[in-house]
Amino acid sequence: MDSPGLLAAAGVIAFCAFFIRGYTGFGASMIMxxxxxxxxxxxxxVPLIxxxxxxxxxxxxxxxxxxAQWRSLWLLWLGMGVATPLGIFLLTWFAPETLTLVIAVLIALAAxxxxxxxxxxxxxxxxxxxxAGGVAGAMNGAMAMAGPAVVLFYFSSPAGVAAGRASLIVFxxxxxxxxxxxAAGEGLYDRQTLLRTAILALPVLAGAYAGSHAFRFAEPETVRRFALIFLIAMALARVLSIAAS
Structure with a gap:
């Protein structure tokens, strides 16, 4: 049984993570x-998230x-679906830590x-x-991290920050x-996970709403810079965690 203090701490983390999700369109899963x-x-x-x-x-x-840019979304989904098995195949040739390190460095450099x-x-x-969808799929299969490739795709596009953020949300x-x-097929949802989901749903929705509200008043370039700096920070955190292990 989770203590009230632990659940309160998880609630604060969930609010902050999903504030960023509402503000930029991504990022909550990495933080959580x-x-x-x-x-x-x-x-x-992972099933909870x-x-x-x-x-x-x-x-x-x-x-x-x-x-949302629906034409690009369908193509990204197609590329991701086709290339996800490639990422899984890469795991048979390279150690997961090596793949994670290489990809994290490339993400940081691109951002x-x-x-x-x-x-x-x-x-x-x-x-x-x-x-781009293929790269996302390969990353998804190799390290369950499709997001960064799609984030870089949309925030480098001339379509604009608002369209990029909306497309990320839908993606x-x-x-x-x-x-x-x-996760459900693997039987990972037990009573405890569903209870945690119910408890954390309120701070999650509150954070997403607050982040979305903040986006409406933000300058597009401010959002773009924040998103890229956040992506660099997450990539470098991955590198440091591997180096420390």
Whole structure:
């Protein structure tokens, strides 16, 4: 049985993580996995996060639906679906720590280049979009981390921050529903997990709403810079965690 103090701490973490999710369109899962695994086992945390992400998506999607770039979303989903087995195959050739280290460094370098001013001159075509989805799928299969590739894709696009954020929100709906479905199929949802989900749902929804509200009053470039700095910080945290282990 979880103590009230532990659940209160988890609630604060959930609010902060989903504030960032509402503000930028991504990031909650990275924070939640890093923080909640201090309290609970990863096998308990990941299924919980899938359900909380779905709950947040239900709150955020209505406001993002019209601005989402549906053409690119379908291509990204297709590329991700095709390439996810490739990521799983890579695990048979390379150690997970090696793959994580290489990918984290590449993410940090790409985000730093974008922070310095590098952007796509035009809207990415079908091949480039499918390729981005393929990279996301390979990362998803290799290390369960499809998000960074899609974040870099949208925040380097000339379509604008609002369209990129909306597209990220919609993109993660399918990813989280699939994740929750697979977790359910593996029997990972017990009474304890469902109880934690019910308790944390309120701070999750409050954080997502507050972040979404803050986005409405933010300058697009401020949101973009925050998102890229956050991505660099998460990538470097991965590198440091591997170096320390």
């Amino acid at each position: 996995v890093a923080a909640l695994t201090f309290f609970w086992a990863p096998a308990e945390v 899938f359900l909380l992400e779905v709950a947040a998506s239900l709150a955020l999607v209505p406001g993002a639906w019209r601005e 730093a280049a974008m922070l310095a001013g590098a952007r796509n001159a035009g809207v990415p075509g079908r091949v480039a979009t499918l390729a 993660f709906v399918l990813a989280d529903l699939l994740g929750a479905g697979f």
